Amino acid sequence: MAATPLWAQLINLLAAVLLLLAFAMLAQRRVLTLINLFASQGLALASSTAIVAFATGQRHLYWSAGLTLILKVALLPWLLHRLIRKLDVRWDVEGLINIPMTMLIGIVLVVFAFNLALPISQLANTVTRATLGIAMASVMLSFLMMITRRKAIPQVIGFLSMENGLFFAATSATYGMPMVVELGIALDVLVGMLILGVFFFQIREQFDSLDLKHLEQLREEE
Amino acid sequence: MTATGFLSQLLQLAIALLLAPLLVGWVNQCRAWLANKSAPSLFLPYRTIRKLFHKDAVVAENASPIFRLTPYIVFAAMALAAAIVPSLATDLPFAHAADAIALVGLFALARVFIALAAMDIGTAFGTMGARREMFVGFLAEPALLMVLFTASLLSGSTSLPTIVETLAHRELAIYPSLAFAGVAFTMVSLAENARIPIDNPATHLELTMIHEAMTLEYSARHLALIEWASALKLFNYSCIGLALFLPFGIAQGSFDWLAVLGATPVLIAKLAVGGFALALIETLSAKMRIFRAPEFLGTAFLLAVLAMLVNLLLGS
Numbered sequence: 001m002a003a004t005p006l007w008a009q010l011i012n013l014l015a016a017v018l019l020l021l022a023f024a025m026l027a028q029r030r031v032l033t034l035i036n037l038f039a040s041q042g043l044a045l046a047s048s049t050a051i052v053a054f055a056t057g058q059r060h061l062y063w064s065a066g067l068t069l070i071l072k073v074a075l076l077p078w079l080l081h082r083l084i085r086k087l088d089v090r091w092d093v094e095g096l097i098n099i100p101m102t103m104l105i106g107i108v109l110v111v112f113a114f115n116l117a118l119p120i121s122q123l124a125n126t127v128t129r130a131t132l133g134i135a136m137a138s139v140m141l142s143f144l145m146m147i148t149r150r151k152a153i154p155q156v157i158g159f160l161s162m163e164n165g166l167f168f169a170a171t172s173a174t175y176g177m178p179m180v181v182e183l184g185i186a187l188d189v190l191v192g193m194l195i196l197g198v199f200f201f202q203i204r205e206q207f208d209s210l211d212l213k214h215l216e217q218l219r220e221e222e
Numbered sequence: 223m224t225a226t227g228f229l230s231q232l233l234q235l236a237i238a239l240l241l242a243p244l245l246v247g248w249v250n251q252c253r254a255w256l257a258n259k260s261a262p263s264l265f266l267p268y269r270t271i272r273k274l275f276h277k278d279a280v281v282a283e284n285a286s287p288i289f290r291l292t293p294y295i296v297f298a299a300m301a302l303a304a305a306i307v308p309s310l311a312t313d314l315p316f317a318h319a320a321d322a323i324a325l326v327g328l329f330a331l332a333r334v335f336i337a338l339a340a341m342d343i344g345t346a347f348g349t350m351g352a353r354r355e356m357f358v359g360f361l362a363e364p365a366l367l368m369v370l371f372t373a374s375l376l377s378g379s380t381s382l383p384t385i386v387e388t389l390a391h392r393e394l395a396i397y398p399s400l401a402f403a404g405v406a407f408t409m410v411s412l413a414e415n416a417r418i419p420i421d422n423p424a425t426h427l428e429l430t431m432i433h434e435a436m437t438l439e440y441s442a443r444h445l446a447l448i449e450w451a452s453a454l455k456l457f458n459y460s461c462i463g464l465a466l467f468l469p470f471g472i473a474q475g476s477f478d479w480l481a482v483l484g485a486t487p488v489l490i491a492k493l494a495v496g497g498f499a500l501a502l503i504e505t506l507s508a509k510m511r512i513f514r515a516p517e518f519l520g521t522a523f524l525l526a527v528l529a530m531l532v533n534l535l536l537g538s
């Protein structure tokens with residue numbers, strides 16, 4: 001551990017930052033800050049991918065880093081910001097569970113994810129295998145965020161940040177997926193975001209609110 | 223116990239006792255500057271303590287012996303803690319008596335007694351302050367322990383001098399776990415030392431106070447000891463923080479006059495910077511509602527646990 005090269009230290013640091021940002025998103029009350037946190041998570045992801053690309057000489061990872069930068073740091077946050085302006089929703093996010101409790105559940109999830117990742121990361125032979133646990137933890141934290149949030153937009157941000165976690169897991173376990181798959185996922189996320197944006201308007205038109213608990217009333221008349 | 227070790231122990235204790243009020247004075251001065259006020263004298267805490275020692279003590283009629291004993295117990299606990307925390311040298315014979323966990327226990331002992339004394343008189347303010355202190359304390363203690371565990375995991379020991387020696391001799395590298403633990407420790411120290419996001423040290427007779435509410439009934443020499451003890455507490459927390467996160471410049475190995483004399487200005491410089499940072503944090507943040515404290519300290523606990531987990535996973 002004393003002789004780890006600088007880039008490995010930087011990857012570890014960025015992995016830790018990713019985990020921290022996942023928790024920050026979990027605890028965040030304001031939607032606008034949530035989007036900014038999502039953008040910074042994308043930035044951390046892009047820089048760590050670029051560092052892995054630099055350290056291992058995998059050229060295609062530079063492309064994925066660039067793609068992450070454009071899509072997750074610029075485009076998606078911009079879309080989300082525009083959506084919020086159009087929907088005129090700047091309310092504070094209400095969770096189903098209070099925030100300290102959510103964070104404690106988050107810690108339990110992190111311990112679980114670290115334990116789960118330990119045998120898998122021993123099988124991998126990449127230099128970044130230790131960060132697999134952190135990647136899985138951030139996937140689970142995003143899951144938790146989707147579960148505990150009541151409103152539509154935080155849930156979508158949770159979904160997007162889950163994709164961040166998956167991407168990071170792929171980078172740390174196998175130096176990224178093939179380019180075709182990555183492009184496909186990137187497009188999927190983008191299109192998904194656009195469709196969900198349309199959905200928001202429909203939901204609001206129908207219920208005058210973006211609270212998803214109203215969707216439970218969508219039953220056929222008996 | 224070697225004679226030289228005993229010397230460095232005594233010297234460190236004396237410096238802690240002497241410098242603690244100066245640190246408080248310095249923080250107050252920085253706060254005044256940052257708020258664009260004319261600053262009080264740097265030596266005001268010394269004068270306050272001297273003035274209080276010359277006054278006659280007034281004790282409430284229904285006070286039990288606990289009330290009289292508490293200032294001495296609190297002061298002794300803080301002085302002992304100052305002897306354990308390696309601020310100048312790591313060759314401390316007393317430090318074998320208590321490791322990092324026992325140190326947290328010492329702080330807890332002082333807290334329990336001061337809360338008991340506050341409830342002893344039976345005034346509304348005292349009881350309220352004691353309840354709030356325990357409320358903050360039970361949230362801050364686990365976070366503090368987790369921070370110390372993180373440092374212990376890195377160095378493989380819970381004894382503070384060993385931790386400092388290991389951390390000071392490590393190779394220069396980025397330790398995400400230490401960064402998390404550092405932030406967590408800062409948050410815990412703010413809460414434990416009755417600083418601004420949790421408590422305001424500058425208020426008297428306000429409904430929001432915590433620490434001051436508990437010491438309202440004390441006067442003269444008792445109050446002097448309590449004030450001195452809380453200055454020592456701030457000094458101790460600063461020294462723990464410096465020892466864990468900036469352990470450079472502390473005299474290591476067996477006692478050596480030159481090393482200890484060289485470590486003193488380094489310590490003073492580090493404390494001056496730390497005190498200014500504390501004043502800056504206090505000026506920039508607003509006091510929280512008391513029921514926001516769990517969230518603040520929960521975040522500190524979370525960061526400390528993350529530090530430990532990241533340390534276990536990444537080994538750094």
